[in-house]
Amino acid sequence: MPNYDYLCNDCEHRFEAFQSITAEPLNSCPLCGGKIQRLLGSGGGLIFKGSGFYITDYKNQKKSSIHTT
Numbered sequence: 022m023p024n025y026d027y028l029c030n031d032c033e034h035r036f037e038a039f040q041s042i043t044a045e046p047l048n049s050c051p052l053c054g055g056k057i058q059r060l061l062g063s064g065g066g067l068i069f070k071g072s073g074f075y076i077t078d079y080k081n082q083k084k085s086s087i088h089t090t
């Protein structure tokens with residue numbers, strides 16, 4: 022499950038949230054309730070766009086038919 026870095030615009034609290042790829046992004050700070058922004062490309066430098074899951078699928082199923090979607 023991917024984790025996202027968030028930064029609060031109000032109190033500058035930074036935290037990570039583990040969310041499903043389909044979960045809606047958080048929009049409020051757990052400490053002060055202020056607006057937060059999601060930091061992309063931080064931490065491990067991984068950006069999850071869904072294609073990564075496809076690549077994993079492809080490697081695991083290279084002996085069977087390849088999905089074209």
Ligand SMILES: [Zn+2]
Binds near residue numbers: 030031032
């Ligand atoms: Zn905050």
